[in-house]
Amino acid sequence: MLAAIDLELATALRNEFIRQNMTIELIASESFVPPAILEVQGSILTNKYAEGYPGRRYHGGCQFIDEIESMAIERCKQLFGCEYANVQPHSGVNANLGVFMAILKPGDTILGMDLQQGGHLSHGARVSISGQVYRAVAYGLNPDSELIDYDQVRELAKKHHPKLIIAGASAYSRFIDYKRFREIADEVGAYLMVDMAHVAGLVAAGVHPSPVPYAHFVTTTTTKTMRGARGGVIMALKEFGPRIDRAVFPGIQGGAILQNVAAKALTFKLAMTEEFRNLQRQVAANAKAMASFLQNSGYRIVSGGTDNHLMLVDLRSKGITGKEAEECLDTIGITVNKNMIPFDPAVPDITSGIRIGTTAMTSRGLKETEMKEIAQIIVERLEHRDDPLVAGKLKERVKSICRRFPLYLEREEAQLLPFPAVES
Numbered sequence: 228m229l230a231a232i233d234l235e236l237a238t239a240l241r242n243e244f245i246r247q248n249m250t251i252e253l254i255a256s257e258s259f260v261p262p263a264i265l266e267v268q269g270s271i272l273t274n275k276y277a278e279g280y281p282g283r284r285y286h287g288g289c290q291f292i293d294e295i296e297s298m299a300i301e302r303c304k305q306l307f308g309c310e311y312a313n314v315q316p317h318s319g320v321n322a323n324l325g326v327f328m329a330i331l332k333p334g335d336t337i338l339g340m341d342l343q344q345g346g347h348l349s350h351g352a353r354v355s356i357s358g359q360v361y362r363a364v365a366y367g368l369n370p371d372s373e374l375i376d377y378d379q380v381r382e383l384a385k386k387h388h389p390k391l392i393i394a395g396a397s398a399y400s401r402f403i404d405y406k407r408f409r410e411i412a413d414e415v416g417a418y419l420m421v422d423m424a425h426v427a428g429l430v431a432a433g434v435h436p437s438p439v440p441y442a443h444f445v446t447t448t449t450t451k452t453m454r455g456a457r458g459g460v461i462m463a464l465k466e467f468g469p470r471i472d473r474a475v476f477p478g479i480q481g482g483a484i485l486q487n488v489a490a491k492a493l494t495f496k497l498a499m500t501e502e503f504r505n506l507q508r509q510v511a512a513n514a515k516a517m518a519s520f521l522q523n524s525g526y527r528i529v530s531g532g533t534d535n536h537l538m539l540v541d542l543r544s545k546g547i548t549g550k551e552a553e554e555c556l557d558t559i560g561i562t563v564n565k566n567m568i569p570f571d572p573a574v575p576d577i578t579s580g581i582r583i584g585t586t587a588m589t590s591r592g593l594k595e596t597e598m599k600e601i602a603q604i605i606v607e608r609l610e611h612r613d614d615p616l617v618a619g620k621l622k623e624r625v626k627s628i629c630r631r632f633p634l635y636l637e638r639e640e641a642q643l644l645p646f647p648a649v650e651s
């Protein structure tokens with residue numbers, strides 16, 4: 228239908244599908260969702276408006292929407308063992324803003340992880356609303372271990388008396404000691420919010436420690452390792468429920484995106500299966516396999532390894548910047564992102580490192596053997612940057628891996644695509 232109405236858009240969509248299918252996706256925040264998630268996200272729920280919450284709506288005709296949203300809430304509570312959940316935030320940033328709106332006033336102090344050392348923009352970076360409305364103080368890593376410097380967190384907390392301490396990161400490959408964060412928060416009378424967006428799937432599967440027993444608030448996306456709906460979630464102690472509900476709607480949002488709310492319900496159901504837990508174990512095992520191959524090839528992995536789905540590769544000893552590596556790997560169909568390494572001497576547009584994540588390719592069925600093969604391709608490409616012959620051969624190897632592990636192809640889900648699923 229789409230191709231008949233808008234060929235230009237249909238062509239761009241088809242090309243994006245071919246790109247996803249025929250390249251190796253190593254961006255740590257991405258994953259390939261199950262086809263049923265695509266089905267729900269593209270469903271008739273987009274037609275409905277439902278401001279408010281189940282049983283107290285500002286629109287009529289919400290009986291089934293109420294069922295769907297309640298399903299998402301109850302499944303989230305069951306999956307993560309939390310007392311309260313709000314499944315309406317449109318995104319991860321909105322989930323964080325929802326918590327801020329619920330408990331902070333403009334000018335209040337927040338203490339979050341430095342963006343340049345692995346934190347997220349919405350944890351107090353200057354360019355974000357979180358760093359402009361609130362007085363943001365940043366903690367970082369210990370320069371020797373490249374692990375979170377908990378002593379520094381404590382010192383800064385005692386000095387600045389934040390109302391909210393934020394744990395969680397976008398580029399940190401190690402377990403986070405949530406208990407320690409809570410002890411620091413208690414010592415200075417602060418709330419603790421953990422943004423587990425990157426590791427939520429691992430947490431759900433028991434592969435990563437859960438922040439739920441320690442944090443007053445836990446936020447997440449249902450994308451990334453959760454491998455599901457586009458959007459955000461806030462979990463909290465029950466007592467904060469009414470404040471969070473009011474903060475999300477009408478505080479920062481209007482009507483929820485109901486196809487996303489429904490897809491969150493499905494995401495949580497899928498995350499309770501043994502298949503999902505196996506996938507998450509494989510995601511972590513694949514990251515370890517990739518990191519150790521790169522290390523054995525002379526590449527320094529920040530902090531010496533990984534406990535989760537991602538790693539940061541320090542490229543300085545190889546005389547290549549993160550930007551160059553990203554562009555160079557892109558020419559053979561491997562997608563990574565340039566990333567600051569801790570205490571990076573390079574500017575954010577250039578960087579000295581790349582971030583690699585294993586969720587997306589693991590969800591296509593790749594295991595340790597293929598991860599090592601990909602790591603080998605990366606090493607060869609970066610070490611023969613000026614050799615078009617090598618590049619040509621590596622590009623073929625990338626395509627061969629992609630053909631062996633097709634995305635939504637040779638399966639009935641190809642029907643869901645708005646165009647014939649043609650491989651290039």
Ligand SMILES: Cc1ncc(COP(=O)(O)O)c(C=O)c1O
Nearest residue numbers: 256318319320347396397424448
């Ligand atoms: C830790 C963390 N929190 C929040 C977000 C933001 O999520 P969204 O892009 O859905 O707003 C990200 C995105 O990558 C993230 O890494």
